[in-house]
Amino acid sequence: MNPLRQPLTSCLRGTGYRGYASALNAPRPTSSSGELPLRLQAIKLYKELHRLGRDYPDPNYDFNKRLRRAFEKNAQTTDPALLKKQLELGEHIKKEVLALISLKKFRHLRRTYHPNDGPR
Amino acid sequence: MRPSLPSLVNILVPVKRSIDYAVKIRVASDGKGVDTTVKHSMNPFDEIAVEEAIRLREKNPKLVTSITALSIGPPKAVDTIRTALAMGADAGIHITTPESAVVEPISVANAIKKIIERAEGKDKFDLVIMGKQAIDDDSGSTGGMLAGLLGWGQGTFASKVAIEEGGKIEVTREIDGGLEKVEGKLPLIVTTDLRLNEPRYASLPNIMKAKKKKIESLKPEDLGLDFTPRFETISVSEPPKRQGGGKVESVDELVAKMKEAGVL
Numbered sequence: 001m002n003p004l005r006q007p008l009t010s011c012l013r014g015t016g017y018r019g020y021a022s023a024l025n026a027p028r029p030t031s032s033s034g035e036l037p038l039r040l041q042a043i044k045l046y047k048e049l050h051r052l053g054r055d056y057p058d059p060n061y062d063f064n065k066r067l068r069r070a071f072e073k074n075a076q077t078t079d080p081a082l083l084k085k086q087l088e089l090g091e092h093i094k095k096e097v098l099a100l101i102s103l104k105k106f107r108h109l110r111r112t113y114h115p116n117d118g119p120r
Numbered sequence: 121m122r123p124s125l126p127s128l129v130n131i132l133v134p135v136k137r138s139i140d141y142a143v144k145i146r147v148a149s150d151g152k153g154v155d156t157t158v159k160h161s162m163n164p165f166d167e168i169a170v171e172e173a174i175r176l177r178e179k180n181p182k183l184v185t186s187i188t189a190l191s192i193g194p195p196k197a198v199d200t201i202r203t204a205l206a207m208g209a210d211a212g213i214h215i216t217t218p219e220s221a222v223v224e225p226i227s228v229a230n231a232i233k234k235i236i237e238r239a240e241g242k243d244k245f246d247l248v249i250m251g252k253q254a255i256d257d258d259s260g261s262t263g264g265m266l267a268g269l270l271g272w273g274q275g276t277f278a279s280k281v282a283i284e285e286g287g288k289i290e291v292t293r294e295i296d297g298g299l300e301k302v303e304g305k306l307p308l309i310v311t312t313d314l315r316l317n318e319p320r321y322a323s324l325p326n327i328m329k330a331k332k333k334k335i336e337s338l339k340p341e342d343l344g345l346d347f348t349p350r351f352e353t354i355s356v357s358e359p360p361k362r363q364g365g366g367k368v369e370s371v372d373e374l375v376a377k378m379k380e381a382g383v384l
Contacts, residue, residue: 048324055161057142098321105164108141109314112255 038083045090046071052097057104128185129306131173132245133209134232135166137193137200138256152353162200165251167319168312172281173249174208175317180283186210192231194219198335205330206322212335217347227347229265234343236270245307252277252311263311273304279315
């Protein structure tokens with residue numbers, strides 16, 4: 001079966017779980033390589049990025065809107081190699097946003113509470 | 121006092137729900153406080169405290185039995201406890217207060233003391249790790265007050281915490297112009313400084329798992345506590361606005377202005 005066309009519910013059926021969140025909690029490897037199907041990987045990545053968007057430091061930057069547009073752009077893509085590349089890009093952005101959030105927080109605190117410490 | 125390294129340490133981490141660091145603070149319309157209808161999150165210094173508790177357990181898996189997060193605040197403070205649980209704490213305690221109530225450091229210290237005294241036997245708390253101050257009121261006094269009330273040792277402004285042989289904990293403190301090492305026996309109170317660690321960001325699966333962890337909800341009356349403030353806020357005002365600069369047309373004018381200002 002083509003993993004892309006496999007309906008999401010088929011991964012959940014018979015497990016007693018309801019909702020997509022529980023699928024994320026207990027990822028069940030369905031493909032032979034032990035990885036999640038690409039479709040689930042994309043949903044997982046989207047949810048994680050969407051959560052990060054809440055904590056994006058700049059309130060004027062609509063992170064979640066841009067995130068949605070970026071995912072919509074690839075919605076019709078079916079080439080597994082290309083999808084993998086896009087997922088990697090998403091993972092990279094996730095790391096960057098995480099780093100940005102913690103750096104912003106750290107810099108704010110250092111500026112406020114340790115102004116004379118110099119660069120670190 | 122215990123003679124040797126205790127086999128089981130329970131860590132209590134008090135966390136505060138405060139206005140998010142990225143939000144611009146505005147004075148409330150009545151001039152007696154700040155606008156609290158903005159985004160809130162966990163006090164960053166408390167995040168460092170939660171992270172340190174988790175790291176102590178990761179380094180000494182057999183030593184640390186439990187990490188409990190405690191928060192005093194309005195119903196929404198549960199979100200703050202959930203954040204701590206998502207990071208890796210085991211259980212939560214929430215003392216509910218009315219939405220607009222101001223809880224002073226001494227009340228907080230008394231409340232934490234009650235929670236510590238309430239737990240007995242196996243569940244006894246041996247180590248309290250807390251942020252050195254909250255970024256909203258900047259009192260920075262709860263840790264010291266708690267140590268005084270309980271008669272425990274304290275290592276404040278910690279930039280490094282290490283568990284030593286014989287139940288001792290070595291705390292490296294940040295002081296003016298350098299570092300100071302202090303050593304104390306459990307039970308102990310540690311307050312965290314900025315350099316201690318870099319807090320992790322809770323992953324989505326862990327956030328989901330945290331929803332199943334237990335949070336005990338208590339009212340102040342259940343513990344015999346009274347949060348009536350001792351102080352009254354007379355007024356809160358914004359700092360004076362910065363005077364804007366001006367443009368100069370020529371070098372002569374610049375020199376003249378600098379002379380006028382007494383720089384040259």
